[in-house]
Amino acid sequence: MSPTRISHSATALRRHRPARRGALIATTGALGLAGAAVGAWTILAPGPGLHGLGDGAVLDGRKAAHVSAYLAAEEAGGQDKLRATLDGRAVPVTAEGARLRLALPRLTEGRHTLVVAGDSNFPFASYRKVVDFRVDATAPELKVADPVVKSVAAPVTITGRASTDAVVSVNGKKVPVDKVGAFKVTVPKGTPVATVTAVDRAGNTTTKDVSARGRRPMIRAAHITAIGWGDDTLRRGILALVRSGKLNAVELDVKDEDGEVGYASQVPLARQIGAAKGYYDARKAVAEIHAAGAQVIGRIVAFRDPKLAAASWKAGKNDRLVLTPAGQPYNGGHYGALSFTNFANPTVRDYNRDLAVEAARLGFDDILYDYVRRPDGPLSHMRFPGIGSATPEQSITSFVADTRTALRPHAKYLGVSVFGIAATRPTEIAQDIGALVKVTDYIAPMVYPSHWGPGEYGVAQPDTAPYAIVQRSLADFARQAKGTQTEIIPWLQDFSMGSTYGPTEVAEQIKGAAANKMNSFILWNAGARYQGAALQRIATH
Incomplete structure (x- = not known):
């Protein structure tokens, strides 16, 4: 490769937009060629795909306990070329046939950053992949007021409040939730029990059953x-x-x-x-x-x-x-x-x-x-x-x-x-x-x-x-x-x-x-x- 061709390649590649987070970025430092110094340059190089854990993922407790992340060994450049950290701490990498598994530790509640880096198969290049994700094992908040039932022959209004990121349903039907998590829905007359369910982004669920029968009628x-x-x-x-x-x-x-x-x-x-x-x-x-x-x-x-x-x-x-x-x-x-x-x-x-x-x-x-x-x-x-x-x-x-x-x-x-x-x-x-x-x-x-x-x-x-x-x-x-x-x-x-x-x-x-x-x-x-x-x-x- 001649110096002129290197210059043209670097110029062409710099025209690309900067890579978004999660893209694979290959870099070299100062590259010496025939005794001449060539400045640092950045290329978009193909890199290994990370399987099992995506950028921006939100995991509930069950998913967090069973999550498995791995890369194709051939794409990753081999086990000896791969380096992984979770929140700044090294993550062991083990070979399992044609793939490399990241031995993630027990994931705690909160935000985490996984960084995977290594040497690319592309000459003079390396890659770095950053995955941000969150573990949320806490069930969403859900408060439901005991409804006021004035007559068993009338519809009943159910009111309450849930976590703002939760989807709320009453007896299986989704209901609107405002900015502070409040909701209000009317169930048909004769409904004995209203089952209110709140499901957050991670899939955690809170369910409450409230009687829609109101006061005990005269006996x-x-x-x-x-x-x-x-x-x-x-x-x-x-x-x-x-x-x-x-x-x-x-x-x-x-x-x-x-x-x-x-x-x-x-x-x-x-x-x-x-x-x-x-x-x-x-x-x-x-x-x-x-x-x-x-x-x-x-x-x-x-x-x-x-x-x-x-x-x-x-x-x-x-x-x-x-x-x-x-x-x-x-x-x-x-x-x-x-x-x-x-x-x-x-x-x-x-x-x-x-x-x-x-x-x-x-x-x-x-x-x-x-x-x-x-x-x-x-x-x-x-x-x-x-x-x-x-x-x-x-x-x-x-x-x-x-x-x-x-x-x-x-x-x-x-x-x-x-x-x-x-x-x-x-x-x-x-x-x-x-x-x-x-x-x-x-x-x-x-x-x-x-x-x-x-x-x-x-x-x-x-x-x-x-x-x-x-x-x-x-x-x-x-x-x-x-x-x-x-x-x-x-x-x-x-x-x-x-x-x-x-x-x-x-x-x-x-x-x-x-x-x-x-x-x-x-x-x-x-x-x-x-x-x-x-x-x-x-x-x-």
């Missing part, structure tokens, strides 16, 4: 046990009240105070400890109640569970129980030593939540927890293994919140039965109403007049003043729920304890609830024998 229900449902007389008596228009819901036990599950549950732990009794066919019972014109509330007695407690103690799994400081089962007063399971234990929590989800799948319209509390007595006399730094109130609230999340895809309502005193004494049995109204669809206070002590709420003898004690105690619950969509649906007394309760006394309690604009209620009678004379027909307009 008037009566309780019946699993065994009671199998009694023709008791079952027919309750269904007659439904068919006459005086009740529109039946509360049927899923798991009772003995820890027995009323139907043939398929939850593994229920079968393992012998709790699945099969007293009734769940699907058949739900279908019969629905056919009569009522909904079905599945009551789950959560943490009072002698069946689980005894089986756990026998198996040496003591952390499933509420214990004394000495490590013995806590004797819950008249409930007995092996009565209360530990609400802070993951297995206990999962067991009750699994039963709730199973009941929802079987067709129950509501899940109503009972005994979702700690035992009576001084805290200093009991331990809750695994509770950590949380208070009993916080632990129980988080359990309820977890259940609500699990139930949302099934579009079921979640209620919590609480003591009447919980409205003013949240630490007495670890039922914080102010916290629970945020994670439930309704609170069911047990405001039975016979259970209040003399002088409560200024009522000398609550048992003989059903209207006064119910009206005054529920007013406290109404204040706690104000500003939320959570309903207060009281348990009312349809049994005699101390004083005789007939239709008049039951009706007085119903009036006391209505004085607080609470038109829903659930009647309790352990024998499932109810006084229909106390009930008015439910208005259908």
Whole structure:
């Protein structure tokens, strides 16, 4: 090659535009030829293609963990000619047949720069390739407000905010997002659950299910046990009240105070400890109640569970129980030593939540927890293994919140039965109403007049003043729920304890609830024998 031809080549090549980032640039330094110095020059030379990782790529955690980058050995000029760095640190290069693999280290979150350089097969030339990419393993932010549902017959507006780089969809349909990530979309009436999904550029996904059903519509229900449902007389008596228009819901036990599950549950732990009794066919019972014109509330007695407690103690799994400081089962007063399971234990929590989800799948319209509390007595006399730094109130609230999340895809309502005193004494049995109204669809206070002590709420003898004690105690619950969509649906007394309760006394309690604009209620009678004379027909307009 003559000096003249070199000059012409360099001049021609300099007319090209500068290479963009990622292009292959071959350079030489001062080139001596026949003793004459020729200045530095730059050419666009062909270089190896980098496979597996592109400039500007954004990788999620899974892709980052499995990314593989390599070049064709022949194009790269051989392993000994290749140099690679990641963020300034050398990257080993290994030969794998006809290609050279870059042994990238574990990629951390954030931006990275990979530089690949080497000697080109073109004479007197080298190349340098720069690849900028980013690892983003963090799921996008997604906040969705609980929708305000004024009528089940109207469309529902879903609002929220997501990360600004995320694509948002609601029930599979993409929705517009503004500059700050806010979105607003209306779903058709009757939509039970809105599934909101945010997917960022890396493919990370955050999903939230929100109930689009709004407030729990008015219910008037009566309780019946699993065994009671199998009694023709008791079952027919309750269904007659439904068919006459005086009740529109039946509360049927899923798991009772003995820890027995009323139907043939398929939850593994229920079968393992012998709790699945099969007293009734769940699907058949739900279908019969629905056919009569009522909904079905599945009551789950959560943490009072002698069946689980005894089986756990026998198996040496003591952390499933509420214990004394000495490590013995806590004797819950008249409930007995092996009565209360530990609400802070993951297995206990999962067991009750699994039963709730199973009941929802079987067709129950509501899940109503009972005994979702700690035992009576001084805290200093009991331990809750695994509770950590949380208070009993916080632990129980988080359990309820977890259940609500699990139930949302099934579009079921979640209620919590609480003591009447919980409205003013949240630490007495670890039922914080102010916290629970945020994670439930309704609170069911047990405001039975016979259970209040003399002088409560200024009522000398609550048992003989059903209207006064119910009206005054529920007013406290109404204040706690104000500003939320959570309903207060009281348990009312349809049994005699101390004083005789007939239709008049039951009706007085119903009036006391209505004085607080609470038109829903659930009647309790352990024998499932109810006084229909106390009930008015439910208005259908």
